[in-house]
Amino acid sequence: MTTNEMYEKSDDAWLAACAAPGRRWFRLSGTFRTLETLFTITRWGALAWTAQAVMNRAGAHETWGLVAFAVTSVLAVGAGWTAGTLAERGARAVATGLRQQLTGALLPTAGRISEAGPAEAAWAMVDLAEDVADFHAQTAPMSRSASLSMVAVLAVTAAVHWPAAIVLVLTTALLPLNMRLAGLFAQHGADRQSAATRHLNAVVLDSFRGMRTLRELGAVGRRGRTLATAAERLNKATLSVLRRAFLSGMVMDVVITFSIAVNATYIGLSLLGYVQVPHAPRLDLFTGLLVLLVCPMYFAPMRARASAFHQRERATVAACAVRGIVKDTPAEVPRAAGPRLTEPVGVSLTAVRFRFGGADHDTVNADVEFAPGSWTAITGASGSGKSTLLSLIAGLRRPSAGSVKWQTSSVRQAPALGGCAWVGQQTVLLDATVRDNIRLGGPEATERQIRRAVDAAGLSGVIERLPEGLNTRLGEGGWGVSTGEARRIAIARAFLRGARLWLLDEPTAHLDADSEREVAEALRRATDGCTVIVATHSFLLAAAADIVLTIDDGLLHEARLVNAR
Structure with a gap:
């Protein structure tokens, strides 16, 4: 049953x-x-x-x-x-x-x-x-x-x-x-x-x-x-x-x-x-x-x-x-199926609406396409629906109306759970070694793959100064590294997944200017050739985007066209 x-x-x-x-x-x-x-x-x-x-x-x-x-x-x-x-x-x-x-x-x-x-x-x-x-x-x-x-x-x-x-x-x-x-x-x-x-x-x-x-x-x-x-x-x-x-x-x-x-x-x-x-x-x-x-x-x-x-x-x-x-849990849920999508993933939202139960208005009302390999920044006031939009694209929520599709040159499918990389403003670090925390993104990853992820996230210098390198044990919540370094560990973890679609939810929030720049650079390296959709208040991240969209009362508007990376 x-x-x-x-x-x-x-x-x-x-x-x-x-x-x-x-x-x-x-x-x-x-x-x-x-x-x-x-x-x-x-x-x-x-x-x-x-x-x-x-x-x-x-x-x-x-x-x-x-x-x-x-x-x-x-x-x-x-x-x-x-x-x-x-x-x-x-x-x-x-x-x-x-x-x-x-x-x-x-x-x-x-x-x-x-x-x-x-x-x-x-x-x-x-x-x-x-x-x-x-x-x-x-x-x-x-x-x-x-x-x-x-x-x-x-x-x-x-x-x-x-x-x-x-x-x-x-x-x-x-x-x-x-x-x-x-x-x-x-x-x-x-x-x-x-x-x-x-x-x-x-x-x-x-x-x-x-x-x-x-x-x-x-x-x-x-x-x-x-x-x-x-x-x-x-x-x-x-x-x-x-x-x-x-x-x-x-x-x-x-x-x-x-x-x-x-x-x-x-x-x-x-x-x-x-x-x-x-x-x-x-x-x-x-x-x-x-x-x-x-x-x-x-x-x-x-x-x-x-x-x-x-x-x-x-x-x-x-x-x-x-x-x-x-009560609302579906009997069957699309999951990331092998083989993994090896091309940049485009995203299309067709007449998508989402409304929380009991709300009198839509949190998201979108009809938009994100081209494969593009970097799109979504800006807007806090509570305007940016995070909800990302969760719809990731397949973490189901739209109240309309459809969300992922597409490549050969595939068009509903969002597959686990098929994209997600980096948010809160990084969960376990009471384990740096290596184990990065390996959460790919439990079967080899040492060489972990090192590639470390380089892509700009963590090499951080690893060198830690007393035991990758074997350094982090305290619960990430004790032993700064907030910006914790974000870069999350980027390395996401890189290890090998996903070609990255969803970023305020990845530079609460960082000082230097840490923000380091995280932004790490993201640009790690997401090379991938489709990136980032919800952000950061001018630095918005400036790195191909397209900037603004969300207001759930509606998406094109803010401006920025030079390609």
Whole structure:
């Protein structure tokens, strides 16, 4: 089932469909849960038989009863352990399936950039997938085993003493209403807890990400109070959920305890001879003890189902959040296919429009062609749509209308993810060596290819001054190199990809004049013979372009013609 097909379903159907990856394990787990019930009934029967044998001083029966009790105890424990292991395996499969969907939606390989923020994305990947998986691990095996287990207990009880079975049946009628009330009671609390968790995640992430700015502004203390308030809000919401769960559980426990107490009182009085139901079979120690031992087992599935009502509300909230993230992820996405395009790539945008959800105007409204091998600069105010236009050309977003095509002398195709080089104003450098950071652009690159990329990006002098050259380890975020040097590492990484289309999003932003010049020169060397489209405020980069376009309210206008490079 594709993501889009799942999205067409109702919320309940979508939540149920999430169990598909683990359904096989859940079925097996439910089967072993039923076996556990049967072995447990047999175990209690053996115990009751042994007690009767002790009362009758039948030594042989005592021995066989103890042997049967030991064997069935081992079988019951083994069946329960196996059921739990299988349910955990199914939960892992469900969580993995959801995380794969989320990965496809959150990363550019999905054919779009998700509008989910980093905090919501992390929350979905870490917590929400587990909430849905835990719900299915608890309820899916139970839905298979609960009815069979209850029927087995009721059948044994009716076989040995039918009045006790009637008490169980009458008490059962009170439980569904309590379970329904428990679920309705928990829903509001689960929604509040979810909102509080999302808010706390966002506050924590923003606080860590902006710690330097907060410290410079002297706002750390104020941010700490905001964080404490968000944590207290989540604490109150969680306690509210726990109170509701405790109250509804207490009501169910009262009903179950009452049923067991009625049966226990009846059996006790019957054994003493004070009560005798007409036409009922005679009660002895074996019968009375067996009924008392199996009665709690009859209510165990209902107790688990009541607990699942609370888990269901949590899982429903989680599934809705996950569904909102993955809803627009296409089932199949064009990817860079071999052989790699070896000619400069032209780009055509035909009646392309793009509008963010909920916006009242188009962010991009373009009808333009970029010639193969040309350098085009796109200028415009911040927020005018430059980065969005680049993401449409790269295939990271899908246009609301119109089409984007890449073309060479022999090929015309939709944008292929991974088929172009991208350099932005933020360079991500890993806590690894310079060589490893450059090799991200081509994991199979040889040493000679890496050296060519270093030369093309103008990094040779930088590498020479580093203590261990290419083997110098950079700290997380690029500690050890300047911002301009980090940009040139990104250029070397892009060069290593061998792409003939380069998309540059403010590649010289926040650089001083010398660093800007060095990065511009590196780009001109690295992109020789390639098609380059750069969104920039830099006069230096615009002056290096063949054509300069200005974007205003999403519309592209030719600003001026600049001499070819």
